[in-house]
Amino acid sequence: MTELVQTLVFGVLVGGVYSLVASGMNLVFGVMKVVNLAQGAMLILSAYLTYSLWKAVDLDPLLLVLVTAPSMYVVGWATYYLFIERARTTDPAMALVTTFGLALITKGIMALLWGNDQHAVTPAYANRSFTLGSLHFPQAQLYACLVAVAILAGLYALLRYTWLGQSVQAAASSSDGARLIGIEVRKVRAAAFALGVAAAGAGGALLSVLYPFTPSSTDHWIGLMLSIIVLGGMGSLPGSVLGAVLIALAESLTAAYIAPDWATAVPYLVIILVLLARPQGLMGIRLREDMSRA
Amino acid sequence: MTTTHVRRSVIGAAAALLLLFPVLSDNAYYQNMAIMAFLMAIMASGWNIISGYTGYISLGQSAFLGIGAYTSALLAIHLDISPFLAAPVGGVVAAFFAVVLALTGRRTRGIAFVIVSFAFLELTGLLASNWTGLTGGNHGLPLPLPTWDRDVHNWPFYYSLLVLLAVTVWGSWAIRRSKLGIGLLAIHDDESKAEGVGVRADRYKMLAFAASAFPIGIAGGIYGYYVSFLEPAAMFDIVIAMQIVLAAHLGGVGTLWGPVLGAFLLEPLTQLTNQQLSGPDAGAWRLVIYGALLAAVVLFFPKGVLVEGAKWWRRIRGGEPQATAGRRLPDLPATLPASVSERLRPSAGDGALARPLVTVDGLRKSFGGVHAVQDCSFTVERGSITGLIGPNGSGKTTVFNLLDGSLRQDAGTIQLSGRMVHTLARWQRAHAGLARTYQATRVFPHLTTLENLAVASDAFSLGRLRASAISGSEAKRAREWLDFVGMGAYADHPAGQLSYGQQKLVELAQALMLEPQLLLLDEPAAGISPALVERLSAIIRQLNGCGMTVLIVEHNMPMVLSLCDRIHVLAQGRVLASGAPGQIERNPAVLDAYLGGHSAHGATSGATS
Numbered sequence: 001m002t003e004l005v006q007t008l009v010f011g012v013l014v015g016g017v018y019s020l021v022a023s024g025m026n027l028v029f030g031v032m033k034v035v036n037l038a039q040g041a042m043l044i045l046s047a048y049l050t051y052s053l054w055k056a057v058d059l060d061p062l063l064l065v066l067v068t069a070p071s072m073y074v075v076g077w078a079t080y081y082l083f084i085e086r087a088r089t090t091d092p093a094m095a096l097v098t099t100f101g102l103a104l105i106t107k108g109i110m111a112l113l114w115g116n117d118q119h120a121v122t123p124a125y126a127n128r129s130f131t132l133g134s135l136h137f138p139q140a141q142l143y144a145c146l147v148a149v150a151i152l153a154g155l156y157a158l159l160r161y162t163w164l165g166q167s168v169q170a171a172a173s174s175s176d177g178a179r180l181i182g183i184e185v186r187k188v189r190a191a192a193f194a195l196g197v198a199a200a201g202a203g204g205a206l207l208s209v210l211y212p213f214t215p216s217s218t219d220h221w222i223g224l225m226l227s228i229i230v231l232g233g234m235g236s237l238p239g240s241v242l243g244a245v246l247i248a249l250a251e252s253l254t255a256a257y258i259a260p261d262w263a264t265a266v267p268y269l270v271i272i273l274v275l276l277a278r279p280q281g282l283m284g285i286r287l288r289e290d291m292s293r294a
Numbered sequence: 295m296t297t298t299h300v301r302r303s304v305i306g307a308a309a310a311l312l313l314l315f316p317v318l319s320d321n322a323y324y325q326n327m328a329i330m331a332f333l334m335a336i337m338a339s340g341w342n343i344i345s346g347y348t349g350y351i352s353l354g355q356s357a358f359l360g361i362g363a364y365t366s367a368l369l370a371i372h373l374d375i376s377p378f379l380a381a382p383v384g385g386v387v388a389a390f391f392a393v394v395l396a397l398t399g400r401r402t403r404g405i406a407f408v409i410v411s412f413a414f415l416e417l418t419g420l421l422a423s424n425w426t427g428l429t430g431g432n433h434g435l436p437l438p439l440p441t442w443d444r445d446v447h448n449w450p451f452y453y454s455l456l457v458l459l460a461v462t463v464w465g466s467w468a469i470r471r472s473k474l475g476i477g478l479l480a481i482h483d484d485e486s487k488a489e490g491v492g493v494r495a496d497r498y499k500m501l502a503f504a505a506s507a508f509p510i511g512i513a514g515g516i517y518g519y520y521v522s523f524l525e526p527a528a529m530f531d532i533v534i535a536m537q538i539v540l541a542a543h544l545g546g547v548g549t550l551w552g553p554v555l556g557a558f559l560l561e562p563l564t565q566l567t568n569q570q571l572s573g574p575d576a577g578a579w580r581l582v583i584y585g586a587l588l589a590a591v592v593l594f595f596p597k598g599v600l601v602e603g604a605k606w607w608r609r610i611r612g613g614e615p616q617a618t619a620g621r622r623l624p625d626l627p628a629t630l631p632a633s634v635s636e637r638l639r640p641s642a643g644d645g646a647l648a649r650p651l652v653t654v655d656g657l658r659k660s661f662g663g664v665h666a667v668q669d670c671s672f673t674v675e676r677g678s679i680t681g682l683i684g685p686n687g688s689g690k691t692t693v694f695n696l697l698d699g700s701l702r703q704d705a706g707t708i709q710l711s712g713r714m715v716h717t718l719a720r721w722q723r724a725h726a727g728l729a730r731t732y733q734a735t736r737v738f739p740h741l742t743t744l745e746n747l748a749v750a751s752d753a754f755s756l757g758r759l760r761a762s763a764i765s766g767s768e769a770k771r772a773r774e775w776l777d778f779v780g781m782g783a784y785a786d787h788p789a790g791q792l793s794y795g796q797q798k799l800v801e802l803a804q805a806l807m808l809e810p811q812l813l814l815l816d817e818p819a820a821g822i823s824p825a826l827v828e829r830l831s832a833i834i835r836q837l838n839g840c841g842m843t844v845l846i847v848e849h850n851m852p853m854v855l856s857l858c859d860r861i862h863v864l865a866q867g868r869v870l871a872s873g874a875p876g877q878i879e880r881n882p883a884v885l886d887a888y889l890g891g892h893s894a895h896g897a898t899s900g901a902t903s
Contacts, residue, residue: 111577
């Protein structure tokens with residue numbers, strides 16, 4: 001029983017971080033219907049940035065979110081104007097392939113800069129836990145989860161209550177309509193894309209503390225993000241949070257009760273099963289199809 | 295010499311050279327390069343069937359290479375047979391997995407398929423590395439070494455892959471010519487429209503995916519034997535999946551020879567980068583180079599470098615094909631072709647003939663808070679021309695979309711010829727005898743006019759899918775209908791280049807290919823010249839004279855009043871009045887709905903488009 005509760009606790013803590021990581025990808029999809037596979041590479045890139053900064057200045061890695069998120073915003077902004085704007089005009093599936101190309105480039109660059117060895121950021125509290133009765137709360141996971149939830153709350157507030165957020169939503173539901181009421185859709189899209197990458201930037205700082213990483217970790221994280229947004233419903237941010245927690249729970253249960261090796265298979269299995277049985281995911285909406293081409 | 299001749303000679307010469315190459319040269323380096331090029335060409339040609347023809351991009355095609363390799367290796371080891379004998383089984387297993395995976399394509403489109411294919415590749419790779427009892431996991435699986443003479447070591451691999459490549463290209467050619475292949479191209483252009491003309495898209499996609507996986511599975515078996523050692527990381531490699539996409543794009547996506555050509559261009563580059571790059575950073579540089587190539591090719595040459603390059607070359611030489619010149623349509627034939635009118639005769643017994651062909655009862659459909667159709671009931675008498683009119687936003691097109699299955703009703707029933715059809719899928723309704731045209735035409739732009747007709751299908755059978763779409767009985771029927779509407783002269787033109795009015799005629803002929811019991815026409819006269827309106831009216835009368843029932847939505851009142859036997863007036867999603875044209879013309883409620891204050895309210899639904 002304790003083992004089960006412990007596993008659930010662990011799953012929920014990790015789920016918080018997963019939510020942040022997947023929300024960036026889902027935000028970009030919701031606004032411009034582009035699945036950004038490079039998001040996984042951006043995440044790992046941000047983890048490497050965190051590592052280098054942490055080595056150089058010895059600040060708390062979780063605080064470095066304040067540096068990595070804005071830096072990745074800039075990277076995302078540049079990526080949008082260099083590649084994504086053009087990719088958007090092609091077939092959505094081909095746009096996805098383009099972003100996969102970007103992921104490969106980023107992966108290669110990371111390997112050139114940091115090598116293929118495993119890196120990890122290990123602050124003093126990395127191996128400490130709080131104990132409550134017989135339950136353990138690993139400190140790193142707990143802090144990371146809190147930071148993730150705070151950033152997510154900020155992201156929601158930004159989308160809901162600011163002018164930028166309103167224009168992002170307007171541009172998402174009708175770009176022509178948004179243009180008519182004076183929104184510069186191009187700039188708004190760039191901002192939304194950059195915001196998505198910035199979310200990965202924040203997530204990367206958090207994950208650098210939780211997991212060791214190499215450039216090849218990219219593929220695993222792409223699969224994880226995809227499974228979360230497919231499960232939660234493509235384009236639904238609340239769905240991402242739900243999907244993230246469920247995937248994290250499924251992973252930690254698999255690792256605890258079956259074998260750690262098979263936990264990595266969970267996201268891919270979830271993708272295939274969800275798309276077989278319920279393609280719109282848990283909280284996605286089916287859209288009218290008859291109007292799309294008329 | 296014509297282009298066809300040049301092309302044939304080039305292909306023939308290349309084939310002869312490849313056939314003789316191992317005999318002429320025993321250079322192992324070049325033999326290896328050729329073997330790898332054959333492998334890539336097979337994979338890219340296979341990929342082209344699902345992704346080039348059908349438009350469903352697979353980013354996990356190399357999974358089938360791994361599946362084929364492991365299947366035939368395990369069979370060879372445990373049954374003690376030659377991996378060459380086991381390789382076809384690898385192909386079958388790969389095709390089986392493709393069929394299972396294609397089940398996700400039943401209800402999803404584009405992006406979801408890319409994601410599924412990617413997930414499948416990663417999952418199979420994990421299976422191979424985690425299921426150590428079967429595959430040896432990450433320690434790898436050694437195969438028995440070849441027993442033949444070292445001097446001709448590569449020959450069996452070389453020739454078996456060359457033959458497999460030839461068979462794959464032949465298969466791709468045969469599919470492209472068949473009714474199946476045309477259906478795949480139609481799915482690429484407009485999937486829901488394809489279902490509307492009876493294409494059973496889920497099965498077509500399943501067959502296409504299986505056909506694309508099968509040769510790759512066989513190739514995997516041969517390749518596994520060639521490298522004689524299987525590792526999950528090398529066999530289920532995302533970089534190979536990416537190179538497949540790249541090879542197809544270097545040549546030409548959706549063309550027959552493009553993927554092969556692309557593979558032969560890409561392979562030397564791979565060898566070059568393998569040679570030039572060494573040391574610890576080699577892998578990283580390869581990722582950068584291929585990633586950049588992939589992004590650049592997809593962004594700037596979405597149809598393939600050679601295809602787009604050829605287009606560009608034609609443009610600067612000023613050799614753009616002439617636009618189709620407007621031509622006077624031939625006079626309408628006085629009667630339908632005899633064979634056609636024979637088939638159209640209603641076949642049901644006398645009792646059934648007395649009942650209405652269509653009975654719509656209590657139909658309801660809402661979009662959010664907008665009640666586009668509510669409690670709508672009407673009948674369409676067998677052998678009649680029935681009109682459906684009403685102000686904009688009154689729900690006419692929504693009713694059509696409910697009838698043909700593009701939308702699912704919230705409540706109510708639809709009977710066609712005594713059979714409940716409101717729960718059927720679109721293609722089932724097409725098979726049941728229901729065909730429609732659209733207000734804004736939806737022909738398949740990349741198919742020729744003839745192919746646009748040949749794609750229509752009133753039943754699903756594997757035998758018919760194999761049949762050639764451009765010769766034989768299907769094509770003969772298609773020509774008859776094209777001649778009937780007066781578009782026979784345009785049979786080989788891409789339908790996307792036709793004028794709007796011409797497309798309307800083609801779309802009508804396409805619907806007629808289904809030889810439907812009920813023909814639904816959505817504003818056939820909108821946006822075309824008065825002469826063409828006359829022609830359409832004459833066509834509709836002729837069809838009706840042969841026993842076809844027609845339901846027509848139209849704003850052109852003179853046309854409706856002169857054509858229809860009976861008219862239903864819709865307002866705000868309900869049937870407001872029904873009757874003969876003379877009664878409807880004078881009905882005060884109808885006049886009020888068209889001209890009075892109610893119409894503005896109904897127009898907000900936006901259901902007509």
